[in-house]
Amino acid sequence: MTPVGRGFRVRVYTVVRAIPEGRVAGYGDVAALAGAAGAARQVGYAMAALRDDPAAPVPWHRVIRSTGAIAWGGEPGRPLLQRALLEAEGVAFAGDRVDMARHRWRPDRQDLEALLDALEAAP
DNA sequence: CTGCTGACGGTAT
């Protein structure tokens, strides 16, 4: 299923779909993996664009701030939903932040290979 | 083509 959006955003969504359940990644991490290091903000905007396509199979809740905090933007209440979705996957919080040491996703060689494949397959 | 609009991140106070 091709996610909504074009160009850069498609790559972003592809990367996000590669984040395993129970793990999280920072917006900047996703940007770097999508081949746009430093474009963290753009990734955030790409996530915001998902609201136009609720059916898009993108686990957006696994993308959080590099600090472990959940981003405030989007529709009212969205951050709470995000936290709930993460906790449902077993992600632990310390206060209002995710325990990054424990849950931050660091793709291994296999993950990267699969990701590169996916990026190639998604125009 | 121009302008507007946004789920960020690192560094310096």
Added chain:
DNA sequence: AATACCGCCAGCA
């Protein structure tokens, strides 16, 4: 620990 500042750029009307 909490703010404040800047640099970031792709879509769409």
